[in-house]
Amino acid sequence: MEFSNKYLSNLNVNYYGGCLIRCPPDWKAINIICQYSKFYYIQDGRCVIEIDDIKYEGKCGSLFLIPAGKKHSFYHIDDNYVKKYWFHFDIENLFTMIEFPFCIDIGNNKKLKSMFIKILKGNENTLHDFLYLKAMIIELVAMYLSNFDIKVFKPPVTIYTDLSPVLQYIKNNMSKRFTVFELAKIVHLHPNYFIKLFKEKFGYSPIKYINKMKMETAKTMLQDESISITQIMQSTGFEDPAHFSKFFKQYSGYSPKQFRNIYKT
Secondary structure (H helix, E strand, O other), X not given: OOOOHHHHOOOOEEEEEEEEEEEOOOOEEEEXXXXXXXXXXXXXXXXXXXXXXXXXXXXXXXEEEEOOOOOEEEEEOOOOOEEEXXXXXXXXXXXXXXXXXOEEEOOOOHHHHHHHHHHHHOOOOOHHHHHHHHHHHHHHHHHHHOOOOOOOOOOOOOOOOOOHHHHHHHHHOOOOOOOHHHHHHHOOOOHHHHHHHHHHHHOOXXXXXXXXXXXXXXXXXXXXXXXXXXXXXXXXXOOOHHHHHHHXXXXXXXXXXXXXXXXHO
């Protein structure tokens, strides 16, 4: 199927972090919906990943692509651990246009493993790094989708107001406490209309989106042991350690300290 350039020429790619992780026996979540897309590449162990009420067995060589907004669950088949590469990202609008299977059995693919390693080591410190990281994510998505005959094409609903300045402002000011009025003012909209438009475009209210971005930022920073948990708390706009820990655990299933320890394994 041929795709019109007018729908694909302005793909907005964002990377939110990932790692190679050994998930403990209590790794589990039921019927969650995330605002970001996920790649999982299982290296060892066995698990169930359920997407849109369809159960997939995750085993060594399974590659999952879970689009943002998809209800999904994950849990172990037995009490053994699962070792996997993962990262969170988004490509604005792409996955709303197409339908495709969410899992392929790709085996022990050295090229794929190398792509994950490069993406996980990537950063956005320089222009070269920024472009290279986004190009690698697009390459991985293209490789995944090349396994299927994409037959369904649903052009996205056009929303003429550009909300990217709001997203950039949120990203650059994670330590702030935002208000809807403040964000709506950036794009010169009434707060009520801004909330409606934001939710139509991203699937979440502005405040819920901000909270999720703060937690994703915290997860990425926790992977760097040189940054204290107190610094991470302050960088994401929290003042009380107990509140930060409780909020993070509600979001991720782990306390900040537990998440850091899991990442080290």
